[in-house]
Amino acid sequence: xxxxxxxxxxxxxRLWRDGQPVLGPSKTWRGxxxxxxxxxxxxxxxxxxxxxxxxxxxxxLTGDVIxxxxxxxxxxxxxxxxxxxxxxxxxxxxxxxAWPWLGLSWFTVVVVVVLFxxxxxLLSPLLYRLxxxxxxx
Numbered sequence: 342x343x344x345x346x347x348x349x350x351x352x353x354x355r356l357w358r359d360g361q362p363v364l365g366p367s368k369t370w371r372g373x374x375x376x377x378x379x380x381x382x383x384x385x386x387x388x389x390x391x392x393x394x395x396x397x398x399x400x401x402l403t404g405d406v407i408x409x410x411x412x413x414x415x416x417x418x419x420x421x422x423x424x425x426x427x428x429x430x431x432x433x434x435x436x437x438x439a440w441p442w443l444g445l446s447w448f449t450v451v452v453v454v455v456l457f458x459x460x461x462x463l464l465s466p467l468l469y470r471l472x473x474x475x476x477x478x
Contacts (some may be wrong), residue, residue, distance in 0.1 A: 346371070351406065357413065364409045365419030376402050393442055397435040404430030422478040424462060432457035 348371050352363035377398035384394020407430045412423050432454040440450050462478075469477035 359414060361413045361416065362419070363413065364406060365413060367419050368406055368409055373399075373402050389443070393438075396438055400435040400438055401431050404432070404434040407434075420476045420478075425458065427478070428458040428461045429454060 348369050350362075350364065350366050351368045351370060351373065352365070354366075355363050357363050377395055380398025380401070381391050381394035384397065385391045408423070408426050409419070411426060412421060413419075415423075417423060433450075436445075436450045436453055439445055440447065465474060466477045468474040
């Protein structure tokens with residue numbers, strides 16, 4: 342839809358002092374902007390609020406970026422599988438915001454993080470086979 346527009350990597354292709362990419366080519370500005378806006382739109386539609394949705398989306402994407410940074414430091418290639426690391430920061434950071442904002446219990450936060458992790462691990466291979474995902478994990 343947008344072609345190559347906004348497809349530049351967040352890290353600008355720079356390398357960290359270990360010689361590995363800071364994040365890698367799969368973390369793009371288009372992904373950050375579209376992810377945050379989609380989450381904001383969903384929150385607005387459901388009546389939770391645009392500000393909450395934007396913050397929730399940015400925190401989820403921040404968790405994903407943190408995971409990528411750690412994976413690059415561990416020598417894992419971009420889009421390599423790291424069970425737990427691929428899911429937990431992405432789910433936990435926004436849920437820490439949702440906990441006080443939405444009045445959730447810590448139990449609910451933990452359940453959501455666990456369910457997100459399991460759903461991602463179990464459903465990603467199926468979505469890959471259906472051609473929806475580009476990676477099987």
